[in-house]
Amino acid sequence: MSGKDSSTATPTPRPRQTRSIRTRARLLEAAASVVRADGVTGMTLERVAETAGVSKGGLLYHFGSKxxxxxxxxxxxxxxxxxxxxxxxxxxxxxxxxxxxxxxxxxxxxxxxxxxxxxxxxxxxxxxxxxxxxxxxxxxxxxxxxxxxxxxxxxxxxxxxxxxxxxxxxxxxxxxxxxxxxxxxxxxxxxxxxxxxx
Amino acid sequence: MSGKDSSTATPTPRPRQTRSIRTRARLLEAAASVVRADGVTGMTLERVAETAGVSKGGLLYHFGSKxxxxxxxxxxxxxxxxxxxxxxxxxxxxxxxxxxxxxxxxxxxxxxxxxxxxxxxxxxxxxxxxxxxxxxxxxxxxxxxxxxxxxxxxxxxxxxxxxxxxxxxxxxxxxxxxxxxxxxxxxxxxxxxxxxxx
DNA sequence: GAAACTGTACCGTCCGGACGGTTTCTTATT
DNA sequence: AATAAGAAACCGTCCGGACGGTACAGTTTC
Missing domain, CATH: 1.10.357 (Tetracycline Repressor; domain 2)
Structure with a gap:
């Protein structure tokens, strides 16, 4: 995905949330890539988490359900x-x-x-x-x-x-x-x- | 799927030749209707078979796998x-x-x-x-x-x-x-x- | 100290597929 | 015409395994 920053970046960086958002984005990206590789049926929470380099618990921390x-x-x-x-x-x-x-x-x-x-x-x-x-x-x-x-x-x-x-x-x-x-x-x-x- | 049973005397009212392909068509139709009703994840072999009025074994006779x-x-x-x-x-x-x-x-x-x-x-x-x-x-x-x-x-x-x-x-x-x-x-x-x- | 995770263990469910048996139809033989 | 043989169509059940989701106690990062 490209061209995400629609507005100017916040002058004061948010180190706290940057990590969260980045992980979230990684999860989203990983989910898409898993689907592309293994089809819809291959998209399990476990594999998405693994692909994103996150634990399953971490995934469910961001998304409460599939x-x-x-x-x-x-x-x-x-x-x-x-x-x-x-x-x-x-x-x-x-x-x-x-x-x-x-x-x-x-x-x-x-x-x-x-x-x-x-x-x-x-x-x-x-x-x-x-x-x-x-x-x-x-x-x-x-x-x-x-x-x-x-x-x-x-x-x-x-x-x-x-x-x-x-x-x-x-x-x-x-x-x-x-x-x-x-x-x-x-x-x-x-x-x-x-x-x-x- | 019980059609009209107007036959009174003849014990063989229906030619059974096309039984196979008719069941096959019914299964295909049932599969589509199940997906429409319950989504892709809801399309299980059991439910498709049930919707078509066929046993799961019968389904797998016509289609070797999902x-x-x-x-x-x-x-x-x-x-x-x-x-x-x-x-x-x-x-x-x-x-x-x-x-x-x-x-x-x-x-x-x-x-x-x-x-x-x-x-x-x-x-x-x-x-x-x-x-x-x-x-x-x-x-x-x-x-x-x-x-x-x-x-x-x-x-x-x-x-x-x-x-x-x-x-x-x-x-x-x-x-x-x-x-x-x-x-x-x-x-x-x-x-x-x-x-x-x- | 709170947010952002990790890791593990576990539960209930349900799925795809295999399999052995049963009924129905076709064909061959007598 | 009768029937045996056999194939085709179908039934019902069982099983290994995986999946979604929960719970929760720890650990790192800010």
């Missing part, structure tokens, strides 16, 4: 993606910035984050409503796409569907298109975005 | 979707038939199969490579889209991404767009398909 851990994985991943999105949109003034960011985010199909996100998504299926908050987040993004941007509703929705589609295709390894193809598609939709301003 | 069952679920669902797609494309002669079928398939979003497909997809994550064959199938569809249709490559890919995107968004309940929006998007891409023939 469910809590899984839900935190989803929230964390989505929040990180949201930050990246905002950051991308921020340096592109003008209408359709968020939609363009949405497409830029999936244009290259970089592997590193995608793999981890896939694991998280898979883990979310462990809990019946594990994707509930994910649905809410996607809904918020769609709303942002529709209202915050001065583009035609249909084209905005198209951008969202293409962005999500590419992202999910990557996530599950459903025969992702090659670099050239995905770039061409993103460019096509971006050009529609620009010419459909209103 | 892995086999899960893989069969994926294959079955994908094959079914592929059939629907072909059927849709068959009654639309002319270039871009498959691409249009791809979009028509997800246009309404009222697919009752969607629920079941979601469960199957979730179950596939139980096995590390549970989605391998799914990836292959999607790749084949993409290739069919690219070669079999007389449309521009980029637009064909766009159709695929939009189709998959809508489908996956529905599958995971990631804030699916409303009827009007999705129809508009599908119409838009379809019109691009028609005007981009070559």
């Amino acid at each position: 469910r809590e851990l899984v839900l935190a994985m989803v929230d964390e991943t989505l929040a990180s993606a949201g930050d990246d999105l905002e950051q991308l949109a921020a340096r592109d003034p003008g209408p359709g910035a968020f939609a363009r960011a949405y497409l830029d985010y999936v244009r290259s199909g970089e592997r590193s984050e995608s793999d981890e996100a896939a694991s998280v998504f898979a883990a979310a299926t462990l809990e019946p409503d594990g994707l509930a908050s994910a649905g809410a987040t996607f809904g918020a993004w769609q709303e942002r796409l529709r209202t915050d941007d001065g583009v035609d509703d249909t084209v905005a929705l198209l951008a969202r569907v293409v962005g999500d589609g590419l992202w999910l295709i990557d996530l599950f390894g459903l025969a992702p298109p090659d670099q050239a193809g995905r770039a061409a598609v993103c460019d096509l939709v971006t050009s529609m975005l620009d010419s459909a301003e209103q | 892995r086999e069952l899960v893989l069969a679920m994926v294959d079955e669902t994908l094959a079914s979707a592929g059939d629907d797609l072909e059927q849709l494309a068959a009654r639309d002669p002319g270039p871009g038939a498959f691409a249009r079928a791809y979009l028509d398939y997800v246009r309404s979003g009222e697919r009752s199969e969607s629920d079941e497909a979601a469960s199957v997809f979730a179950a596939a994550t139980l096995e590390p490579d549970g989605l391998a064959s799914a990836g292959a199938t999607f790749g084949a569809w993409q290739e069919r889209l690219r070669t079999d249709d007389g449309v521009d490559d980029t637009v064909a890919l766009l159709a695929r991404v939009v189709g998959d995107g809508l489908w996956l968004i529905d599958l995971f309940g990631l804030a699916p767009p409303d009827q009007a929006g999705r129809a508009a998007v599908c119409d838009l891409v379809t019109s691009m398909l028609d005007s981009a023939e070559q």
